[in-house]
Each structure stands twice: as C-alpha cells, then as structure tokens.
Amino acid sequence: MANRPAVLVVDDEPRSVEVIARVLDEEFDILTATAAEAALRLLESQWVQVVLADQRMPGMTGVELLAQVRERWPDVARILITGYTDPDDMIRAINEAGIYQFVAKPWHPDQLLLTVRNAARMFSLQREHDRLSIEMKLLGPTLETRLASRRDKIRKGFHFDTLIRATGSPLDETCRVAAQVATFDVPVLILGETGTGKELLARAIHYGSLRAERPFQAENCGAIPDELLESELFGHKRGAFTGAVANRVGLLEQADGGTVFLDEIGDISPAFQVKLLRFLQEGEIRPVGSNESRQVNVRVIAATHRDLAAEVAAGRFRQDLYYRLSAMVLDVPPLRRRPGDVRLLAEAVLAQLSATHGKAVKGLSEDALACLEAYDWPGNVRELQNELTRALVLADRDRLGPELLSPRVLAGAARREDPIRVAGTDSGPLRDRVERVEAAILLETLLRYRWNKSKAAKELGLSRVGLRAKLERYGLAPGSTTRSH
Missing domain, CATH: 1.10.8.60 (Helicase, Ruva Protein; domain 3)
Structure with missing residues (x-):
C-alpha cells in the first residue's frame, strides 16, 4: 500500500520484533533491527516516521538509542517499550530522549497500535507545522488568509452537526445543551462510558465558543502517575528533579486563552485533586521546581466514565473540586x-x-x-x-x-x-x-x-x-x- 508511514522496530529479541511487526503491518511499513547500531544505519538510509525501541538491549539501551535519534532526526516520533515503574526514571527518559510515549510491559496489541498510530499522526502534524512556519516567513500576510480558511475548516470539522447521529437520537438533547453551553465561559463536566466520544463533544464545545481561535489541549489524567501529570499540566523548571535538563511549558500554559480537556478526571489521586482545585480557584500555575506563580486563562472541560457524585459520597473525590468542575454537566449516552x-x-x-x-x-x-x-x-x-x-x-x-x-x-x-x-x-x-x-x-x-x-x-x-x-x-x-x- 502506497504512502504508508514507516515504523522502525528495535529489539534484541527476534521473537518480540516479529510479534510487534505482526501487530503493526496492517497499517504501517515495518523496518526491523535487533541492535541499536543497526537501527542507526537504517535511519541513515530510510525515511522513518516512528521508532519503537525496547529499553533493555545490550550495548546501547533504548533510551540511549532514542536520545541519538532525537539529536540526529528530531522530528521522528520516539516510543519506548519498558518495564519502568519509577516516575523519576520515566521523567529522566522523557528529558534525555524526548520520548513521545511509553508502552508498558506487558502491552496489549490495541494499545500498541493506537500509540504508534498517534505517533505517526504527530509526525505528520509536526511536518505540516514546519511547512506552514516556512511559508509564513516567505509569504507573510498572504499566508494569513490561507491559515484563516484552514481554521474555519477545522472549526466546521468539530461542529455539533458533525457528531454523527440519527434523527431523534438521544444524543440530540446532549448536543443541543452543549451548543448552548459552548458560548458561556463556564467549566463543563462530561459523563459517559469509555469510547462514547466525550473528547469529540469537548472539541465541539471549544470550537463553538469564543475561545475557538485559541489552542485546545487534551490530557488523559488516568494514564500517568501524579508526578508526571503535574509536570504535564503545570510544567517544570530545569533541575526540578532528576532528569529535568530543560524547562518545560505545561499544557495549561500552552492553552492560555483556550481550552484544556481533562479526560478521566475521576481517576486522579486525592493529593492531585488538591493541586487542581487550587489552580481552578486561583487561576495560577506554579511549575514544578519554581517559586513563581503564573496566571493563565483557560476553560476547563473535564470528563469521566465514573459517577462522580457517587465518588464524592464515598469520599474518594473532593466535593469542592466536583462543584468547581461541574458548573454544567453533560451526559453522553452509550451506543x-x-x-x-x-x-x-x-x-x-x-x-x-x-x-x-x-x-x-x-x-x-x-x-x-x-x-x-x-x-x-x-x-x-x-x-x-x-x-x-x-x-x-x-x-x-x-x-x-x-x-x-x-x-x-x-x-x-x-x-x-x-x-x-x-x-x-x-x-x-x-x-x-x-x-x-x-x-x-x-x-x-x-x-x-x-x-x-x-x-x-x-x-x-x-x-x-x-x-x-x-x-x-x-x-x-x-x-x-x-x-x-
């Protein structure tokens, strides 16, 4: 199949390489290597969008390999398969190798495929961003008109009418209320089972709001430990912890003026609930390792598959945080x-x-x-x-x-x-x-x-x-x- 993204799989265990290749080869062109040195030689001669490397390899570890990939081919998406459980080790790996995402062992085929699919998409978006940046420098005002048209297409692509449903669908009422809510700058809590399209609804709310011209950032709060989640949302200063070799701007600051979508909010720990509540009350973030707070203006849309009211009653979720998040509550019905x-x-x-x-x-x-x-x-x-x-x-x-x-x-x-x-x-x-x-x-x-x-x-x-x-x-x-x- 022409024009498929190319993925390089690196693992010193031939059987592991074979299994991963079998999972991915329906969507991607697969290159394989059983040593880091062989992988680098392949990268010198082949066009690759994603490198998927195992951490434990003789000679050169996965992090060391991906650090070299980052230095020589910075726009290639880098994924590490690892048994890491220590957040400090994970943060160090992110900073040293700029890793896009971890795949924990034992991995599930659907999880692996989705991760690689998203990484390939990220590669394409980065290339498109670079191309547009060059065009902007060369064309100046001419490009602004083109970009405005592009933004209009994106907004239409996430409009409520694009949420597919039949006439008289139970989803109609949800979309009707969401369209009303979109123009009011209040927090929204979206409830619904996994896989019902809560993020699509959140994007439609964003692009139907007055913040539509500003960024939309999304984070799955249930997928990473507190330490990484704090760094992802609030950012960190260089030297804040082992492996923090550079400053990092958090998603809340990246989305300043726009919207942040916090998926699986019901899974965050009681300790992180306190930090998130403080941000919602004060509108301030303090990057990890910094003594200075910064004001950011974002709209928060949260989502969960849990019954948050029941979680509050059971003492697992803070009542004050629940009320901060649920100025408006929308329910996405299951299929x-x-x-x-x-x-x-x-x-x-x-x-x-x-x-x-x-x-x-x-x-x-x-x-x-x-x-x-x-x-x-x-x-x-x-x-x-x-x-x-x-x-x-x-x-x-x-x-x-x-x-x-x-x-x-x-x-x-x-x-x-x-x-x-x-x-x-x-x-x-x-x-x-x-x-x-x-x-x-x-x-x-x-x-x-x-x-x-x-x-x-x-x-x-x-x-x-x-x-x-x-x-x-x-x-x-x-x-x-x-x-x-």
Whole structure:
C-alpha cells in the first residue's frame, strides 16, 4: 500500500520484533533491527516516521538509542517499550530522549497500535507545522488568509452537526445543551462510558465558543502517575528533579486563552485533586521546581466514565473540586441506548477506514448492518471502529457481509434477535433454556456462513436434514436478525 508511514522496530529479541511487526503491518511499513547500531544505519538510509525501541538491549539501551535519534532526526516520533515503574526514571527518559510515549510491559496489541498510530499522526502534524512556519516567513500576510480558511475548516470539522447521529437520537438533547453551553465561559463536566466520544463533544464545545481561535489541549489524567501529570499540566523548571535538563511549558500554559480537556478526571489521586482545585480557584500555575506563580486563562472541560457524585459520597473525590468542575454537566449516552445511530455511524466509520487504508468498498450488506444494530456494543464507538477495521482487513469483496463480523458480535446479535427468545437463558425450565441457547448458536453459525446450510451443518456436526429440522422447529430463516419481537 502506497504512502504508508514507516515504523522502525528495535529489539534484541527476534521473537518480540516479529510479534510487534505482526501487530503493526496492517497499517504501517515495518523496518526491523535487533541492535541499536543497526537501527542507526537504517535511519541513515530510510525515511522513518516512528521508532519503537525496547529499553533493555545490550550495548546501547533504548533510551540511549532514542536520545541519538532525537539529536540526529528530531522530528521522528520516539516510543519506548519498558518495564519502568519509577516516575523519576520515566521523567529522566522523557528529558534525555524526548520520548513521545511509553508502552508498558506487558502491552496489549490495541494499545500498541493506537500509540504508534498517534505517533505517526504527530509526525505528520509536526511536518505540516514546519511547512506552514516556512511559508509564513516567505509569504507573510498572504499566508494569513490561507491559515484563516484552514481554521474555519477545522472549526466546521468539530461542529455539533458533525457528531454523527440519527434523527431523534438521544444524543440530540446532549448536543443541543452543549451548543448552548459552548458560548458561556463556564467549566463543563462530561459523563459517559469509555469510547462514547466525550473528547469529540469537548472539541465541539471549544470550537463553538469564543475561545475557538485559541489552542485546545487534551490530557488523559488516568494514564500517568501524579508526578508526571503535574509536570504535564503545570510544567517544570530545569533541575526540578532528576532528569529535568530543560524547562518545560505545561499544557495549561500552552492553552492560555483556550481550552484544556481533562479526560478521566475521576481517576486522579486525592493529593492531585488538591493541586487542581487550587489552580481552578486561583487561576495560577506554579511549575514544578519554581517559586513563581503564573496566571493563565483557560476553560476547563473535564470528563469521566465514573459517577462522580457517587465518588464524592464515598469520599474518594473532593466535593469542592466536583462543584468547581461541574458548573454544567453533560451526559453522553452509550451506543446501546442509541441503536438508531449504529447504521449511520457504521457507514461513516467504514468510509473513513476505507480512505485511510486505501481499500475501496461499497459499504455493508443489510444483514451485516442488522447484526451491528442488534449488538449491545459495550465498548461503544471505539469497539465499533475496531470491529469494522477487522471486517475491512478481511474483506475479499466490495460489500461487507455478516460473515466478516467477529463471533462475539454475531453471538451477541443472535442472542438479542433469537425469534424464540422471550427472556434470558437464566430463567425458566432447563429444556427451554437449552433450546434458547441452541437457537442462538444455530443463528450465529448460519450468519457467519451466509446461510450456507452445508457448511453450517458440517461445523455443527449435523446432517442437512437434521439442521433443516432444527431451523423449522425454531422458526429460523434468512432475515431472522431483522425481526422485531
């Protein structure tokens, strides 16, 4: 596939290199090296956007390698795979090698893929920033008009109307209130399950506000320890701690005049809650290691998957901080409460994935869409994106059918749409409960095989006659997944 980002994987364990390459090679061109010296030679001759290095390697550690990469190829994104648990070690590594992000062992494939994907995106944005900076110097006022047009496109791209939903969706009310709130400079707390799109809503609020021309900065507060979070938000002075070899401007100062989005705010420690409360009360930040405070003017939008009111009642979250953050509270409904949105979301996500991966498809079949609409989506939009990515990768025709969906989704859809299902399988006589399970298994298998009875019977260990008898008994036929009960 042309124009894919190139990723260099460096690890002295060939098996580790192989596993990482397998996770990434659907989206990236992979280069590999089992020693730091070999990696540097590759970088001298190859165009690489991201370097992913293991910390523990003989001769030269991952941090030492990435420090050299930073010096010689500063715009290459650097990721370290490590077992670090000491925040001082992590901060030192960040300062010495300018590491974009850590991947902790043992890592999860989805986490690794998302980290590398974001790093490649950061590389592209940095190159675009550098290009625009050069153009600005050369073109002066001429470029300002072009940049203004670009800002308008960004604002439109994060408008409330771009939050995909069907007419009458439960998300309509959330967006209506959010649009009203956007123009008032008050803190907003967004509640919702993981993967529902809370950050997209926060960006829409920012770009619908009077601060739209100023920066939008986002931080996941649940992903890093207090020491790093304080440095990320408030910044630090050179020499403030071991490894702090240069001053760092925190996100709050970077966003001065704009908006800061604090995701997973419910996960911060009681100690950091005090520091954040002081900032919200005073509007001042004090970088780590500094004796001087600085005034910053930012709007704070926070989000969490937790019930913060319950956390306050349980004594795990400060009541005064809760009230500071929740001048307005918005609730993003989970996807299972928005079944009418699934079709539109699936079609839009598939179109975007098709363009991203350069694999043209016409869309999803009606049976596939019916299965998607019948599934509960506990992982919400993020799970839907992963499911459609999998289906697109496996597709061998231009319209995606239900056979490309994962067994988890098919089984979940079959359980919900089983024509004989009156209640769950956890109640009623044993025979009825067993029959409900059997019908769901039959439906899931037939969906995977596009109602090819010969293949389904073979997998289930049944004869065609036996399978046909069971289908008649349970009233199963093509289109069962679309029946309403």
